[in-house]
Amino acid sequence: MKFFLDTASVAEIREGAALGILDGVTTNPSLVAKEKRDFRKILEEICEICEGPVSAEVTEVTCEGMLREGRSLAKIAGNIVVKIPLIKEGIKACRILRGEGIKVNVTLCFSPNQALLAAKAGASYISPFIGRLDDISQEGMQVIQDIRQIYDNYNFPTEILVASIRHPMHVVEAAKIGADVATMPFKVFDQMLAHPLTDAGLKKFLDDWKSTQGK
Numbered sequence: 001m002k003f004f005l006d007t008a009s010v011a012e013i014r015e016g017a018a019l020g021i022l023d024g025v026t027t028n029p030s031l032v033a034k035e036k037r038d039f040r041k042i043l044e045e046i047c048e049i050c051e052g053p054v055s056a057e058v059t060e061v062t063c064e065g066m067l068r069e070g071r072s073l074a075k076i077a078g079n080i081v082v083k084i085p086l087i088k089e090g091i092k093a094c095r096i097l098r099g100e101g102i103k104v105n106v107t108l109c110f111s112p113n114q115a116l117l118a119a120k121a122g123a124s125y126i127s128p129f130i131g132r133l134d135d136i137s138q139e140g141m142q143v144i145q146d147i148r149q150i151y152d153n154y155n156f157p158t159e160i161l162v163a164s165i166r167h168p169m170h171v172v173e174a175a176k177i178g179a180d181v182a183t184m185p186f187k188v189f190d191q192m193l194a195h196p197l198t199d200a201g202l203k204k205f206l207d208d209w210k211s212t213q214g215k
Helices: 010-017 029-035 040-050 062-076 088-099 112-120 130-135 140-154 167-178 186-193 196-213
Strands: 002-006 024-026 053-055 080-085 105-108 125-128 159-162 181-184
Touching: 002 010, 002 186, 010 040, 010 053, 010 186, 024 181, 029 040, 053 105, 062 080, 080 088, 088 105, 088 112, 088 125, 105 112, 112 125, 112 140, 125 140, 130 140, 130 167, 140 159, 140 167, 159 167, 167 181, 167 186, 181 186
Parallel strands: 002 024, 002 181, 024 053, 053 080, 080 105, 105 125, 125 159, 159 181
Antiparallel strands: none
């Protein structure tokens, strides 16, 4: 499974990249707004830090607007993936951009039907939002399971990028299903490393080692 950070914070991305296991980054207009910096400059910096795919989202809602904005974003760096909403105009734009060799992440997916349409349009990635489904008492992971089965049935190359991850168990469940990518906030990235028994065990080892040094 690939690990992406869902953030526009350059500091968080630097820290994640330093671990050597960061495969990519996803951003969206809300995350970029938190940084209070020029959008393109942030993307340029992120693309320098992270060699993997960096998703940058369009803000237009017409096919023509998405194409114009998507082509412009793709020129920022070779690893930019244009992020497009799963609406009719977005499906049209996805097909055209893919025909031009531009990678596309189709976002705001909430059903297997939507994911099937995105794959048919040639999406490089599909981003189902599992946390938001859980919030309204629907099973987000069942949607991932259904998409995995459909894509495997027809050998679609579209990668399943699990988004709206809220906690480490979401990552475990997605990995068990066979999702291709998990994109998560830095907090969840940190939580995946943490375990109280690891901390307790390390403390005991170090305390025992110190006790031998005075002898």
